[in-house]
Amino acid sequence: MPENNLNLTLHVWRQNGQGSKGKMVEYKADDISTDMSFLEMLDVVNESLIKDGEDPIAFDSDCREGICGTCGMVIDGVAHGPERATTVCQLHMRHFNNGDKIYIEPFRAKGFPVIKDLVVDRTSFDNIIKAGGYISANTGSAPDANEILIPKDVADRAMDSAACIGCGACVAACPNASASLFTSAKISHLAVLPQGKPESQSRVVSMVQQMDSEGFGSCSNHGECEAVCPKEISISNIARMRREYFKALVGK
Amino acid sequence: MSAKSKGLSSVGKKLINGLTGLGLVFFVIVHLGGNLTLFSSNPDLFNSYAKKLHDLGFLLYAAEIGLLAVFIFHIVSAISVYMSKRKARAYGYHMKGNAGGASRKSISSVSMIYTGIILMAFIIWHVISLKFGPGIDQGYTTVLKGETARDLHKLVYEYFANPFNVSVYVIVMVLLGFHLRHGFWSAFQSLGANHPKYTPVINTTGYILAIVLAAGFLLIPIWIFINTGGGV
Ligand code: HEM
Ligand code: FES
Numbered sequence: 001m002p003e004n005n006l007n008l009t010l011h012v013w014r015q016n017g018q019g020s021k022g023k024m025v026e027y028k029a030d031d032i033s034t035d036m037s038f039l040e041m042l043d044v045v046n047e048s049l050i051k052d053g054e055d056p057i058a059f060d061s062d063c064r065e066g067i068c069g070t071c072g073m074v075i076d077g078v079a080h081g082p083e084r085a086t087t088v089c090q091l092h093m094r095h096f097n098n099g100d101k102i103y104i105e106p107f108r109a110k111g112f113p114v115i116k117d118l119v120v121d122r123t124s125f126d127n128i129i130k131a132g133g134y135i136s137a138n139t140g141s142a143p144d145a146n147e148i149l150i151p152k153d154v155a156d157r158a159m160d161s162a163a164c165i166g167c168g169a170c171v172a173a174c175p176n177a178s179a180s181l182f183t184s185a186k187i188s189h190l191a192v193l194p195q196g197k198p199e200s201q202s203r204v205v206s207m208v209q210q211m212d213s214e215g216f217g218s219c220s221n222h223g224e225c226e227a228v229c230p231k232e233i234s235i236s237n238i239a240r241m242r243r244e245y246f247k248a249l250v251g252k
Numbered sequence: 253m254s255a256k257s258k259g260l261s262s263v264g265k266k267l268i269n270g271l272t273g274l275g276l277v278f279f280v281i282v283h284l285g286g287n288l289t290l291f292s293s294n295p296d297l298f299n300s301y302a303k304k305l306h307d308l309g310f311l312l313y314a315a316e317i318g319l320l321a322v323f324i325f326h327i328v329s330a331i332s333v334y335m336s337k338r339k340a341r342a343y344g345y346h347m348k349g350n351a352g353g354a355s356r357k358s359i360s361s362v363s364m365i366y367t368g369i370i371l372m373a374f375i376i377w378h379v380i381s382l383k384f385g386p387g388i389d390q391g392y393t394t395v396l397k398g399e400t401a402r403d404l405h406k407l408v409y410e411y412f413a414n415p416f417n418v419s420v421y422v423i424v425m426v427l428l429g430f431h432l433r434h435g436f437w438s439a440f441q442s443l444g445a446n447h448p449k450y451t452p453v454i455n456t457t458g459y460i461l462a463i464v465l466a467a468g469f470l471l472i473p474i475w476i477f478i479n480t481g482g483g484v
Contacts, residue, residue: 011346024346077349084353103347110340173351175362176333177340178262208263217340218262218333220364221438223356232354239446245263246444 006032006098010045012057013105015114018121022114024103027057034094038081039064039071041093058117066090066230069165072172073118074105079169079228087167087230107172110215111179122168124214125182131210132203133186135195148194161189163231170225170233176217181225183211184241185233191244201248208245262336265329270442272326273435277461279319280428284468291475295405299394303401327372334365360434367431374424382407412476421473429466436461 008029015022029045036044039061046056062070066087073088075081081091096102104118112120150158162185170181187204190196196203219238226235286305289297305312350357360367386392387402394403412418436458437451445454 013346074345074347074349077345077347078351084351105345105347108341108343108345110342175357176337178337180262208261212262215340216262217337218265220333220337220361221356221434221441222361223354224351227351227353227355234354235441236446236448236451239441239444241444242263242267242442243444245261246267249264249267 004034009101011103014117018113032093036093038088038091058119060119061089064089069167072107072167072169074172076103079172080230085230085232107168109171109177125166128183128207128210131206154192158189158192161185161237164233169228173224173228175222176220178219179211179216180219180238181233183207184237188237188240200244204244205248265332266442268325269329270439272322273439275322280465287472290472298405299401300396302404303396330368360430367427370427409476409480412473413480418473418477422470425466425470429462432462
């Protein structure tokens with residue numbers, strides 16, 4: 001085996017289905033190239049599991065380019081693992097050392113029930129979007145460019161919030177399992193733009209209400225969400241959500 | 253939607269918790285300010301400060317009821333945040349980790365509920381022992397400008413001649429410092445105030461405030477203990 005390939009011990013959460021009891025199971029991952037991504041490492045482990053007639057470890061992925069938000073797991077207690085601004089699919093094995101013990105667990109939250117192993121159901125996020133994360137005004141045909149003037153810094157702010165890929169790492173990392181970062185990013189990217197303003201009050205109230213009814217916790221400002229966010233969405237979005245909420249509350 | 257269901261949402265709770273938290277910080281600062289007179293060798297200074305407050309009569313009662321309400325709203329909103337967190341993640345992680353970087357998670361932030369509950373127990377004990385403690389009828393009397401008044405200075409000095417009382421106060425004041433280390437900046441964030449330039453300033457102010465308030469409050473019992481000859 002090439003000199004700097006890794007031999008690892010994995011502790012992986014295995015759970016057959018929703019509601020069934022799961023447990024941590026130990027696996028060996030030997031001869032892992034440091035050029036692999038974390039998911040490729042799991043692919044290798046799964047190949048050998050399949051060869052041995054065992055059930056492969058279920059995990060989600062789609063683009064494997066860090067843009068779709070499908071992948072996500074908690075690695076050694078940190079959502080998406082040890083690298084900042086990185087999804088698991090973009091996390092490379094060169095960030096690990098030979099002999100490492102790695103704990104791999106699904107995102108844990110009442111709002112994200114485990115479907116199998118590391119795969120969780122994030123329908124709750126779709127429900128939050130459905131509650132108001134859109135603009136319903138009839139816009140007619142596409143407007144001419146520059147018809148609505150938006151200052152560069154405002155456009156930038158909206159883009160920063162819109163960078164959210166909805167992966168759910170913020171929930172996984174939050175000690176309260178709060179979905180405040182996700183919800184606030186989805187509120188913010190609309191609230192700062194003129195097209196989003198007319199519905200901003202009803203939007204914030206119904207999205208917050210949906211977030212609560214999906215069983216997510218309240219936010220204690222630990223800021224762990226921003227730290228794990230692959231898109232580095234700032235908790236200033238959460239502050240904006242609260243301002244918007246306050247405005248809706250006093251009915252301004 | 254009714255205002256009530258809006259107010260009790262996860263965000264509404266934080267607006268209440270943050271606002272009442274800042275109210276309590278304001279109270280604590282004023283409280284320390286008044287208590288600094290205990291460092292003086294002239295007992296009249298502290299006693300006349302207390303008397304001035306008492307002479308406010310109805311106004312003082314109104315303020316006290318207001319303060320009690322602020323405490324209750326703070327505690328109820330805080331406990332409700334804590335309960336939502338317990339329900340939101342019934343099954344925890346086998347391996348816990350911290351992301352570092354932009355995170356503000358700290359000993360202070362994860363122990364808010366514990367430092368808070370200890371503060372609550374402490375405040376009840378504190379109010380019973382001193383505010384509702386022995387007064388004029390029990391012989392704690394002094395004369396200020398020809399008028400009879402409660403000798404609170406004597407009571408406080410006797411109280412802090414006791415090493416047990418001093419130890420508890422010192423420990424709890426350190427915990428108050430921890431509560432405010434996360435609490436101060438957090439209250440601004442809860443109220444929606446976050447700004448790339450000012451948030452770091454608020455954060456540092458919270459740090460300094462936590463140290464100054466804890467130090468101020470814990471030095472009073474230590475100072476008195478030393479000055480009363482350590483319990484004799
Ligand atoms: C002198 C007394 C107190 C002061 C000055 C104080 C101050 C504060 C401040 C400024 C905050 C930040 C508010 C926010 O995050 O929005 C806070 C939060 C908190 N306080 Fe207090 N507090 C006091 C007493 C208490 C008591 C008696 C409890 C009892 C349960 C308590 C429990 C909490 C909790 C749990 C939080 C965090 C809430 C969360 O996780 O979102 N505090 N406090
Ligand atoms: S698989 Fe698309 S972001 Fe990781």
